[in-house]
Amino acid sequence: MQEKTLAVHICEQKRRYLAKDEKHVNIGYITFNKFFQLTQKLGQNKTYEEFARSPYYNAFVKFGSFVNNTNPLYPEKFIDYVIRSGVKLDHWCRDSLYESYVINLIHTESVETALERSVAHMQTWANDNNSVWNHYFRYVSTNRSVFDIKDGKISPWLVLNCTSGKDMLANFRDDQLSAIGNIINPQIWVKKFKNQKFDLDLVRQIVKESNL
Numbered sequence: 001m002q003e004k005t006l007a008v009h010i011c012e013q014k015r016r017y018l019a020k021d022e023k024h025v026n027i028g029y030i031t032f033n034k035f036f037q038l039t040q041k042l043g044q045n046k047t048y049e050e051f052a053r054s055p056y057y058n059a060f061v062k063f064g065s066f067v068n069n070t071n072p073l074y075p076e077k078f079i080d081y082v083i084r085s086g087v088k089l090d091h092w093c094r095d096s097l098y099e100s101y102v103i104n105l106i107h108t109e110s111v112e113t114a115l116e117r118s119v120a121h122m123q124t125w126a127n128d129n130n131s132v133w134n135h136y137f138r139y140v141s142t143n144r145s146v147f148d149i150k151d152g153k154i155s156p157w158l159v160l161n162c163t164s165g166k167d168m169l170a171n172f173r174d175d176q177l178s179a180i181g182n183i184i185n186p187q188i189w190v191k192k193f194k195n196q197k198f199d200l201d202l203v204r205q206i207v208k209e210s211n212l
Contacts, residue, residue: 016052028064031079032056038083059089066093073105073117073152102152103182107192111199114155115206121153134210137164142172149180156184161193161203162212 019025029051036042051057063082072078081101082092091097106114122133125140137159140148145168148154159165169177169184193200206212 013052016057017048020048020052024064024068025061026064027067027075028057028060028062031063031067031083032060034079035060035083038080056089059092063089063092070098072098073102077105099150099182102150106152106155106183107188111157111196111202114157115203117153118155118158121148134212137162137168137212140168142168142176146172146176146179149183152183156189157199157203158207158212159184160186160189161200162207164212 016025020029029048032051032054033042033045036046051060054060067075067078078098078101081104082097085097085100087097119133122136125131125136125144126133129139131139136154137145145154149156149159159169172180
């Protein structure tokens with residue numbers, strides 16, 4: 001109704017159009033389409049123009065920034081998890097939601113996947129620190145290992161079934177143990193090990209062969 005209002009609106013749309021190739025915006029756009037696919041069974045993707053004009057544009061772009069900065073395990077699975085969670089869009093960027101995703105992931109994935117990811121991450125650590133991967137538990141800083149466990153990069157399957165992993169946990173401060181409490185809850189994992197003896201044998205074999 002006013003020329004000034006029109007100018008502001010046009011500038012905002014132009015800004016959104018120019019930002020279409022930015023990574024966090026692109027993640028937001030992908031999530032926007034995935035949301036409609038999973039919740040409304042929409043077969044055809046919405047255009048970027050539809051996304052840019054959506055009243056939810058800023059919320060999805062904010063989530064795109066969260067995903068870009070967090071670099072979650074298996075981003076596509078994380079996006080699906082968040083959409084299916086029923087959590088309000090405004091709450092998608094909360095760390096507690098990502099933690100619940102990690103907990104769900106490590107309790108449902110196969111032991112082979114957990115071991116493969118853990119060893120690959122330990123090898124990355126070794127390359128960055130001029131070391132060897134099976135020295136991870138002996139020489140990694142406690143702050144780094146807390147982050148790696150909390151982020152799901154190092155699985156409790158490995159930490160709780162090798163001497164060096166248990167020794168590392170013994171060096172954690174109380175606040176560090178508290179930070180990973182939901183991830184590495186001994187009561188839950190002891191029960192899991194008892195119920196999955198074949199998987200436990202595989203872990204122990206790898207631990208022995210790797211001298212962990």
